[in-house]
Amino acid sequence: MTRQVAIVAFEGFELLDLAGPMTVFQMAATLSPARRGRPAYAVQAVSWRGGSVASVTGVSIDTVAWSGAAPGTVVVPGGAPLREQRCGPALQALTPWLQSLARSRRRITSVCTGAFALADAGLLDGRRATTHWRHAATLQQLHPAVRVDSDRIFIHDGPVWTSAGISAGIDLALALVEEDHGTALAQAVAGEMVVYHRRAGGQSQFSSLLAMSPGSERMRAVLAHIREHLTAALTVDDLAAVACLSPRQFARAFRAETGQTPAKAVERIRAEAARLRIEAGDGSVAAVARASGFGDEERMRRAFIRLYGQAPQAVRRAARGGTRTV
Known part of the structure; x- marks a missing residue:
């Protein structure tokens, strides 16, 4: 069975938000063995009235x-236009269309601030949701029923x-391919795209x-x-030597800059390295504590x-649950 995927375009959309998932699904269609002559996916860009729609970069895409x-x-x-709540005719029409699809239990997804459109349609009420970290507070303020x-x-x-935001749309699309067709195809697509297969949904957006x-x-x-x-x-003495400063000068300068x-x-930095290993399921908690420099589990637990x-155990459970109903 060919799975139909529609990616929404509107004036001023983020190009990579659309192009990243579209490429994942098209690559999956290319790499998966066709069953009875039918590819795994049929992907099309859609808009309110069809025709050419311009992204924020000025690059346009043809739509139906x-x-x-x-x-x-x-x-x-x-x-x-979504995060700034610009309610033009096309975006006003998007809300009832999404609502009609939700009633028939279609799978509805968003990349970055596309979550604002889902929230406007009431599809996120009572649900956990994410968006780009920079706009999360605004989403919560506008839609208090969303978690x-x-x-x-x-x-x-x-x-x-x-x-x-942006590149996370590729992670999302790979997760959808994995849910539909299994890990092997998702890994093959990731390999062709030269991206990591794949960051778990529970991973953090932030870097220390x-x-x-x-x-x-x-x-x-x-x-x-x-x-x-x-x-x-x-130690401070060790790090000061790397910076070629006295320990006192180093401590003062380091705090001023960081x-x-x-x-x-x-x-x-140790905790972030440990968290990445924990989320990836890379070894036992005790082994991760040793490899990341904490020495023992209790010291790492207190840092987490x-x-x-x-x-750490809760972080691992959350990472494993990133692609499950919560």
């Missing part, structure tokens, strides 16, 4: 009118899937290294040294509680 589409899966990309989680790559709640973002090359070198030597002692003490930075509000 969504009134003539009968998709099993709908993907709504993000874009400024917004800003720290997830994607979330699957019933027939509704939502994902974080990106958040600290020091301005000087010597402090960036210190952060790189920490990341590459997680199991070392990483907003963190050296000890807190080491803990955050401080930084993430939950223990």
